[in-house]
């Protein structure tokens with residue numbers, strides 16, 4: 001049996017990512033429509049534009065390697081999108097659907113963060129510095145998206161907990177002003 005080199009593994013995983021990103025370009029508009037929070041919807045729309053850029057970066061990398069830009073079915077992303085879609089069919093209490101959307105989106109982001117982290121490192125080892133740079137840019141955007149989702153989840157999870165009671169809970173968690181203890185120390 002032929003043994004795969006690191007370069008072949010790298011190319012294989014780039015093809016997997018190319019398929020994954022193209023699937024997301026199709027799925028994100030559908031997910032965006034499901035969101036009740038305007039901020040969440042616009043977050044999905046913004047990430048759709050970024051995702052189109054991720055596809056273009058991968059195309060650029062294939063081209064520089066003299067390889068055809070083609071994907072290899074990413075069963076993991078197909079599964080994550082399918083699960084997210086199935087979840088959207090459920091009947092949720094107010095606010096809970098947005099919490100479910102965030103959960104589905106963060107699973108996708110974490111998968112991509114893991115995959116881009118690996119190919120970025122391999123690009124560096126293989127001396128593909130331009131590709132390394134492009135993959136790092138995409139990795140940074142995936143991480144930023146994940147962080148934005150976490151921020152959005154704070155309010156959305158509170159709504160999902162049941163509006164007013166959720167807000168009270170959040171207020172209870174606000175730390176006390178630290179002015180007093182500082183002046184006590186002085």
Ligand SMILES: [Fe+2]
Pocket residue numbers: 021050051054112138142
């Ligand atoms: Fe992406």
